[in-house]
Amino acid sequence: MTALIDRWKKLAAPIANRPMGYISADITGRGTEAYEKPLGDLLVDAQLAATAPADKGGAQLALTNPGGIRADLAYKAAGDEGDGVVTYGESYTVQPFNNLMNVVDLTGAQLITALQQQVSGPVNGANPKILQVSKGFTYTLDMTKTGADRVVVDSVRLNGAAIDPAKTYRVAMNEFLAGGGDGFTVLKEHKNKLNGASDLECFNAYLAKSTAATPIAPPVADRITVIK
Numbered sequence: 001m002t003a004l005i006d007r008w009k010k011l012a013a014p015i016a017n018r019p020m021g022y023i024s025a026d027i028t029g030r031g032t033e034a035y036e037k038p039l040g041d042l043l044v045d046a047q048l049a050a051t052a053p054a055d056k057g058g059a060q061l062a063l064t065n066p067g068g069i070r071a072d073l074a075y076k077a078a079g080d081e082g083d084g085v086v087t088y089g090e091s092y093t094v095q096p097f098n099n100l101m102n103v104v105d106l107t108g109a110q111l112i113t114a115l116q117q118q119v120s121g122p123v124n125g126a127n128p129k130i131l132q133v134s135k136g137f138t139y140t141l142d143m144t145k146t147g148a149d150r151v152v153v154d155s156v157r158l159n160g161a162a163i164d165p166a167k168t169y170r171v172a173m174n175e176f177l178a179g180g181g182d183g184f185t186v187l188k189e190h191k192n193k194l195n196g197a198s199d200l201e202c203f204n205a206y207l208a209k210s211t212a213a214t215p216i217a218p219p220v221a222d223r224i225t226v227i228k
Contacts, residue, residue, distance in 0.1 A: 021207025057103025123183025
């Protein structure tokens with residue numbers, strides 16, 4: 001069995017070791033218990049970039065589940081690729097499920113309900129699952145309160161504008177979330193779904209925009225304000 005595994009590792013090495021992009025420092029994801037994870041921010045920004053064009057869905061924001069982040073990105077090289085280089089093997093380890101991206105219509109009220117389902121209900125009430133949110137989407141979580149009241153509703157904003165409960169927004173997310181996974185039942189009430197590339201393809205396309213001279217810096221993780 002060991003010989004078989006070693007054989008396939010050798011065969012896969014040219015793909016696994018292919019450079020995808022560059023980072024300037026460690027970007028934590030799986031390895032941090034913080035509600036908002038720097039790598040989570042990077043992933044949803046990549047998903048938004050891929051789905052924002054009108055012919056790709058016209059997404060205005062993106063959401064992803066924290067459980068879909070399967071690793072950190074380390075600055076120090078794991079092999080001979082060089083420090084700061086992100087290989088295909090590393091990006092695949094972060095996003096190994098190849099979930100297709102969906103762009104859907106949700107009302108502002110449904111978006112707010114999704115945020116409330118992070119911290120309430122039979123699935124997430126005792127163990128919150130905080131969605132990672134793309135750049136421009138901001139709100140406050142007040143963890144001194146209980147249940148759905150933890151979401152400060154009038155703090156929820158998109159690009160500085162308050163979310164309108166009656167307005168329709170185009171939202172990108174993976175197919176697991178769009179199906180109501182992880183207790184986010186409101187998300188399966190979406191309309192006008194458009195399927196897109198996989199989450200891994202979105203991530204690699206975003207990484208490809210970086211260079212050794214202009215690497216991706218760790219996001220500052222300032223989209224979700226947490227009161228404890």
